[in-house]
């Protein structure tokens with residue numbers, strides 16, 4: 001088949017994003033890789049030309065069909081540019097050679113910003129790893145993939161561009177998803193299309209020692225700290241019956257094996273009713289751990305994930321014209337989607353980089369975009385003994401971030417703060 | 423590195439205040455921090471300037487239309503010529519503004535512009551004596567011109583030509599509009615309309631002979647089959 005004849009359907013999760021995308025709800029995430037030396041833009045451009053050949057599901061433009069959006073191969077070339085805009089803003093494909101991702105550089109840092117419609121963070125990391133691998137190779141560094149990097153030499157497995165939601169779909173396992181509304185944090189908005197990142201850096205070793213002492217995982221611990229930070233930061237806003245709920249993405253590849261680089265993640269909402277300041281952190285953490293263990297069960301995830309697939313498989317729904325579908329999805333999302341959680345805490349864990357590449361890469365960061373209802377989001381990744389916790393925000397107040405990092409410091413962890421402002 | 427004693431955190435920054443709590447930072451040890459993020463204030467200027475220019479033109483457009491409207495009403499001579507001015511301004515936005523936005527498929531844009539110009543010229547025709555030149559001549563001949571441009575696009579932009587196929591189909595269908603006008607007896611000069619319809623038939627033949635497979639695939643794609 002010729003290149004222009006192929007086309008992809010949007011995956012199950014991706015179908016949401018064209019409906020809800022707006023400058024105030026970008027649905028964009030950023031993966032950054034800080035090198036040890038300043039970035040050479042021309043090399044980066046060449047590396048991007050090579051990398052895009054390896055990822056057909058990134059090399060696309062978004063088109064409108066009669067019933068659904070679809071992807072078709074993009075005949076343009078992606079270009080790199082120096083970072084000038086605020087992080088995680090809406091990607092305007094028409095000003096980006098129709099691409100749904102963007103590579104920028106600033107100093108020693110390479111940023112990959114992705115519109116969620118083509119990939120989730122796990123897929124994005126694969127792309128970024130390949131990009132950095134080719135960049136370092138072009139610079140004449142002796143680097144090897146060690147089976148951790150997808151290069152042009154490794155054949156493209158059809159599984160890499162599949163919609164894995166459909167593969168693991170089981171119409172028999174379904175549950176209703178009636179959930180309580182969550183507390184929403186707010187503040188005075190930053191100007192239109194402005195955003196701020198605050199990174200907190202912690203030693204991985206110290207953090208692991210800390211969470212093991214609590215008999216918890218890193219995600220459980222950070223989620224509990226975040227809930228506590230919301231309690232402390234919103235004392236004047238919050239009522240006693242309010243529930244702070246953290247939406248924690250689950251990388252489904254860990255439970256349902258798949259090599260896809262498109263969307264294949266789901267989420268669990270971990271919540272806790274507002275408590276007074278003096279309540280014990282240990283009991284909060286225990287409740288969070290229990291909720292996570294409960295929701296991470298295979299059957300539980302399938303039961304909550306399957307309705308999405310049956311929605312797109314339903315023949316009657318299929319026959320509805322695209323614009324009506326998008327309008328309905330937008331309405332439903334506005335009415336319930338974001339109401340069910342206070343913010344996200346996305347932890348993509350340790351980023352696996354081959355030993356040969358490690359001397360040239362100093363750090364990875366991960367950031368999310370925000371929306372009117374969810375003005376602050378939190379994301380976490382770890383590399384080379386440093387955990388990078390990033391708060392992205394579209395409000396002026398830094399109270400939440402302050403409470404979060406002060407708690408970590410009080411709990412005995414050494415925190416280093418960096419920010420995109422000043 | 424600097425330290426905030428209130429938050430008990432280290433801060434890697436050139437700023438003098440803690441980004442979390444705003445309290446003054448303590449410099450502990452000597453080290454210069456390199457710039458971590460671009461200074462955003464400088465970069466946005468270009469875009470804002472562009473928007474401002476567009477706003478000025480938009481304001482002038484509205485002012486011109488309004489002034490003409492008032493002069494027209496105050497010196498009424500039976501001709502609503504101010505509508506021609508306002509229409510002309512709208513058409514200029516359509517012809518110049520749409521391509522600048524660059525958000526639309528070029529071909530769909532051509533069709534929209536064609537229809538816009540046709541409506542405008544029909545309006546002028548009606549206002550100045552209703553002689554019928556717009557429907558008799560301008561409509562069909564403009565159609566032929568746009569059809570030729572789109573066929574040229576299909577030939578020149580081979581790589582993306584499946585993109586233009588659907589537009590060609592729409593053009594072919596639009597091409598039969600004179601049938602309606604003839605049926606209602608609105609037009610009296612027939613040869614330009616016949617020319618337009620002949621073009622539409624040719625377009626369909628061409629699509630069928632050269633692009634049948636492509637067209638099938640394109641339709642399947644758009645129907646998400």
Ligand SMILES: [Zn+2]
Pocket residue numbers: 426427428429430440441442443444445
């Ligand atoms: Zn402070």
